[in-house]
Amino acid sequence: MSGLWPIFKREFVAYFATPLAYVFIVIFLFAMGAFTFYIGNFYQNGVADLSVFFAYHPWLYLFLVPAIAMRLWAEERRSGTIELLLTLPVPVWASVVGKYLAAWAFTGIALLLTFPIWLTVNYLGNPDNGVILAGYVGSFLMAGGYLAIGAAISAATSNQVIAFVVSVVVCFLFTISGAPLVLNFVRAIAPMPIVTAISSFSFLTHFGAISTGVIDLRDVIFFVTLIALFLAINIVLIDLKKAS
Amino acid sequence: MIEVEGLTKQFGPFAAVAGIDLRVGRGEVLGFLGPNGAGKSTTMKMITGYLSATCGRVRICGHDIETQTIAAQRQIGYLPEGAPAYGDMTPRSFLNFIAEIRGFVGAAARTHIERAIANTELDPVLEQPIETLSKGFKRRVGLAQAILHDPPVLIMDEPTDGLDPNQKHAVRRLIRDMAPQKAIIVSTHLLEEVEAICTRAVIIDRGRIVADGTPSELLTRSRHHNAVSLLLPTDQAELARARLKSMNDVISVEQTTRPDGLSMLTAFPRQGALLIEDVSALVMAEHWDVRELYAEPGRLEDVFRAVTTHDAARARAQASGAGA
Numbered sequence: 237m238s239g240l241w242p243i244f245k246r247e248f249v250a251y252f253a254t255p256l257a258y259v260f261i262v263i264f265l266f267a268m269g270a271f272t273f274y275i276g277n278f279y280q281n282g283v284a285d286l287s288v289f290f291a292y293h294p295w296l297y298l299f300l301v302p303a304i305a306m307r308l309w310a311e312e313r314r315s316g317t318i319e320l321l322l323t324l325p326v327p328v329w330a331s332v333v334g335k336y337l338a339a340w341a342f343t344g345i346a347l348l349l350t351f352p353i354w355l356t357v358n359y360l361g362n363p364d365n366g367v368i369l370a371g372y373v374g375s376f377l378m379a380g381g382y383l384a385i386g387a388a389i390s391a392a393t394s395n396q397v398i399a400f401v402v403s404v405v406v407c408f409l410f411t412i413s414g415a416p417l418v419l420n421f422v423r424a425i426a427p428m429p430i431v432t433a434i435s436s437f438s439f440l441t442h443f444g445a446i447s448t449g450v451i452d453l454r455d456v457i458f459f460v461t462l463i464a465l466f467l468a469i470n471i472v473l474i475d476l477k478k479a480s
Numbered sequence: 481m482i483e484v485e486g487l488t489k490q491f492g493p494f495a496a497v498a499g500i501d502l503r504v505g506r507g508e509v510l511g512f513l514g515p516n517g518a519g520k521s522t523t524m525k526m527i528t529g530y531l532s533a534t535c536g537r538v539r540i541c542g543h544d545i546e547t548q549t550i551a552a553q554r555q556i557g558y559l560p561e562g563a564p565a566y567g568d569m570t571p572r573s574f575l576n577f578i579a580e581i582r583g584f585v586g587a588a589a590r591t592h593i594e595r596a597i598a599n600t601e602l603d604p605v606l607e608q609p610i611e612t613l614s615k616g617f618k619r620r621v622g623l624a625q626a627i628l629h630d631p632p633v634l635i636m637d638e639p640t641d642g643l644d645p646n647q648k649h650a651v652r653r654l655i656r657d658m659a660p661q662k663a664i665i666v667s668t669h670l671l672e673e674v675e676a677i678c679t680r681a682v683i684i685d686r687g688r689i690v691a692d693g694t695p696s697e698l699l700t701r702s703r704h705h706n707a708v709s710l711l712l713p714t715d716q717a718e719l720a721r722a723r724l725k726s727m728n729d730v731i732s733v734e735q736t737t738r739p740d741g742l743s744m745l746t747a748f749p750r751q752g753a754l755l756i757e758d759v760s761a762l763v764m765a766e767h768w769d770v771r772e773l774y775a776e777p778g779r780l781e782d783v784f785r786a787v788t789t790h791d792a793a794r795a796r797a798q799a800s801g802a803g804a
Binding site: 317 | 491528531532550551553556558560564567568569573577578580581582609625
């Protein structure tokens with residue numbers, strides 16, 4: 237009765253009312269295929285698994301998910317519908333979570349539509365489908381993480397381009413925070429515990445762990461708490477705008 | 481049903497709204513007037529819970545908008561400035577969404593939606609995306625959304641902006657019909673709208689209330705209140721003007737010469753004086769060839785300009801008057 241469900245439904249349907257959904261899905265699937273087959277050399281590897289497929293997910297999400305997230309709040313602000321939404325008898329958290337879940341469900345559908353590659357690998361060999369399932373779960377969680385970051389940033393501006401660019405940068409930092417490039421730099425200026433903390437924020441590390449087939453509770457908790465944290469930031473940002 | 485006390489909104493050092501007190505009860509239609517940037521929309525945004533007040537409080541049917549936001553918002557129908565709506569939706573799907581979010585299901589939802597559609601005459605465009613609609617239809621979609629749940633409190637920011645005269649008339653009739661059961665606040669730039677539908681007019685300027693009363697009370701503050709105008713041939717006008725000026729209750733006489741050989745004389749009375757009887761007696765006695773003779777109830781425009789013209793503008797007007 238909180239209004240979350242109608243908001244979710246409206247938002248989800250809205251994706252398919254414009255070309256946005258179809259353009260996004262086509263580009264997503266095309267890019268997934270291109271990365272897997274041409275850059276990842278899926279066939280030449282001669283291994284019946286989807287590790288090359290999943291390896292490129294973080295990099296694709298890095299650009300595609302902020303494209304979905306940028307309009308979430310910036311568009312409402314620009315068109316003035318945010319005033320309508322926030323004066324309906326719905327708590328702010330329900331609007332934030334409803335819109336977020338709709339966007340996440342949409343990325344979930346795009347992800348599910350990659351199923352032909354799963355059929356392909358099963359046709360060609362005998363892959364471990366448990367590992368593949370774990371990969372999909374991890375990929376979905378990771379998309380949710382990027383989306384929560386992008387949604388919170390979108391709430392801070394009415395300009396979609398700014399929302400997109402800032403989201404890509406922040407998501408990039410979260411993606412590579414475990415890479416030597418970042419850690420070597422941090423090591424030079426910060427004590428070890430901070431280095432460890434920063435490296436533990438890495439999407440690559442957590443997603444990598446899950447996509448090997450080990451759904452470790454800690455990796456799941458990492459993504460879930462990250463999503464919760466950024467949704468909370470999102471709610472606070474919307475509330476702050478009421479006061480300013 | 482609407483209680484506003486000391487409502488203030490500070491944007492940095494700038495006070496957009498500076499201590500507004502209002503009480504609007506059932507059956508009242510309050511016209512909210514003021515120049516652009518006077519704080520009308522900001523006040524409405526705070527009353528409906530879109531913006532938080534810097535200080536002061538708002539209660540809607542007894543619910544505080546800050547602490548019991550949802551309970552208060554349930555009682556409000558709100559048409560925001562510019563009537564925003566989701567452009568990719570059709571009016572029907574948009575109203576379905578609003579009905580669902582307001583907690584109506586099944587037959588109750590259908591009844592409320594149908595009634596809102598009938599009241600705003602949205603039938604012809606129900607299945608077109610809102611972004612393709614004309615300004616008038618968009619405004620009516622916003623209205624339909626605001627009245628859908630038959631709220632006891634209705635707040636509308638320029639409900640007739642962008643409508644043609646027929647549509648304006650229809651919206652005003654709708655507001656008048658709903659008025660007895662509701663407390664309504666309407667902001668507008670159209671002074672004739674206030675006289676047409678409002679039981680009370682509040683003029684705000686730079687965030688403060690500068691006039692508050694029934695339209696007829698405000699009219700008594702107009703310099704045209706009880707002024708008498710007469711239309712007569714220009715060659716008689718000089719004499720008539722002098723005779724009018726010599727009357728006890730007349731402060732001043734203005735003359736407008738028209739190209740058709742006639743002149744309009746307007747005699748302004750002293751505060752509270754009635755001129756029409758004396759002037760018509762004078763006309764009879766002098767046998768002037770008067771074509772029109774009437775007393776004015778007053779003009780809201782006078783009151784509006786008198787109370788909202790800023791000091792700077794007033795000083796400029798005086799300076800240019802002195803130079804001429």
